Amino acid sequence: MRRWLPALVLPLLFATASADAALSPQEKSMAATVDAEYERTVSLLQKLVDQNSGTMNLAGVRKVADMVRPEFEQLGFRVEWKPMDRAQRAGHLIATHAGKRGGKRLLLIGHLDTVFEADSPFQKFERNGNRGHGPGAGDDKGGVVVMLAALRAMHAAGTLKDANIEVVLTGDEEDAGSPHAVSRADLIAAGKRADVALDFEGLSVEGGQDMGSIARRSVGDWTLTTRGKSGHSSRIFSESFGDGAVFEMARIIAAFRKELPEPNLTFNVGLIGGGQAADLAADGSHIAAAGKSNIVPAVAVAKGDFRTLSPEQSERVVGKMKQIVAAHLPGTEAELVFEEGYPPMAPTAGNRALLARLNEINADLGLAKMPELDPLLRGAGDISFVAADVDGLVGLGPSSSGDHTPNETVDLDSLRRQAKRAAILMSRLSVAK
Structure with a gap:
């Protein structure tokens, strides 16, 4: 049939x-x-x-x-x-x-x-x-x-x-x-x-x-270390003590978030710590930090990555990051180090x-x-x-x-x-x- x-x-x-x-x-x-x-x-x-x-x-x-x-x-x-x-x-x-x-x-x-x-x-x-x-x-x-x-x-x-x-x-x-x-x-x-x-x-x-x-996209890791003058917290923001390492770190991270965004770019802060001491472990995955609420922090460390779609974008983003880091708060300094990464x-x-x-x-x-x-x-x-x-x-x-x-x-x-x-x-x- x-x-x-x-x-x-x-x-x-x-x-x-x-x-x-x-x-x-x-x-x-x-x-x-x-x-x-x-x-x-x-x-x-x-x-x-x-x-x-x-x-x-x-x-x-x-x-x-x-x-x-x-x-x-x-x-x-x-x-x-x-x-x-x-x-x-x-x-x-x-x-x-x-x-x-x-x-x-x-x-x-x-x-x-x-x-x-x-x-x-x-x-x-x-x-x-x-x-x-x-x-x-x-x-x-x-x-x-x-x-x-x-x-x-x-x-x-x-x-x-x-x-x-x-x-x-x-x-x-x-x-x-x-x-x-x-x-x-x-x-x-x-x-x-x-x-x-x-x-x-x-x-x-x-x-x-x-x-x-x-x-x-590429991937590149970065490590940011900020330093400031330490002492009693009652003296923070004074001409002799400045803003301390943690406020300098906060300034930079906030500026990254505000000034870096553009199409096809992502960036991340994956690890952060600060205080009277802050030591990044050799594996890059742990920070041992110590301090007190009444001590101006001497050091802060952050680690993150960024991802771009072209070599030109990578160069532009690195330049912006360096420019942001260089505008220090009073009494502070900062160092931004880039590690080897994958190209885009x-x-x-x-x-x-x-x-x-x-x-x-x-x-x-x-x-x-x-x-x-x-x-x-x-x-x-x-x-x-x-x-x-x-x-x-x-x-x-x-x-x-x-x-x-x-x-x-x-x-x-x-x-x-x-x-x-x-x-x-x-x-x-x-x-x-």
Whole structure:
């Protein structure tokens, strides 16, 4: 008996068929491989997550590198481990695939470490249907397995053999070793060799919609120390004693809040303390302060960060901050010190063109168009170190929630969606003129 489909279903079926027809036979093969190897991908994710690799667990980071090394070697990559002893970090895994001479050179970026150190109670992977819960399940072990799933799909379809690909998996993305001239030297050099950079950190989803990321803001830490003349509080504001260290600190912080705001800038005071004594611990996360209500405070310390969208904005904000700090209250002085930070990845025409290429693939896969993500909704990352030299896209890893918390959970279905997108994008870029 002939069955009639509801009128609303027919357009959906035709749209799916039309989208599938837009894929080449090799691209259909890649999509099929990703689906067929889904359980293998999830199994590898569990294996990686179950091995702690907090940034300062140097042995753990190396063990994760040892786990993924054979995955790349089986695909024809030459793999090298670059120790980072000088930067007091574990090191980086660099995998290189030589393809067709003259083809576009692709740089794939991810990281091996997590924010959860060896003493964290959050250690193991748990699967509940299409959700995976565990440290680094999304950030960024999920991104690493998406990368590998995409490369395996390319290998099965025959598109990997001609592709020129360099992979840099850093071991300290969550807390980069210093100096950056050492800890990011290999990544920066790879960026100068590349034509395109693809960042396999997590996919951003807003309102149920996958978003395209073409920018990441910088992050830079600062430490402010103010000093004043100490003595009995009855003499505060006098010509001989002045305003004290805490009022000078308050003046500066209030001026930051009033005078710094501009589009795409955020700044934060994360830690503050003052009194007769105030000592910032070596880890930068604790201040031991002591004083009394009837003593003019001699010292105050604050620590914070700021985030910008372009090098020009960073320079402008630093200049404003220094100018504010320099206008001292009577009897006080202040010192503002900036630490090494992550540079910004500004939105560019080249980055937008890459997102347009990805949206062509979305249309061919029958997926919704990915709008640009507001850069205010994304933190800093390793791709920013190469952004001045090469066009790039961010967020080719899976969708997850609760990153950097014990609630970190990855959407396992997004592993497939992202691996298909990445495999087709890399294949098309590799043969592009």
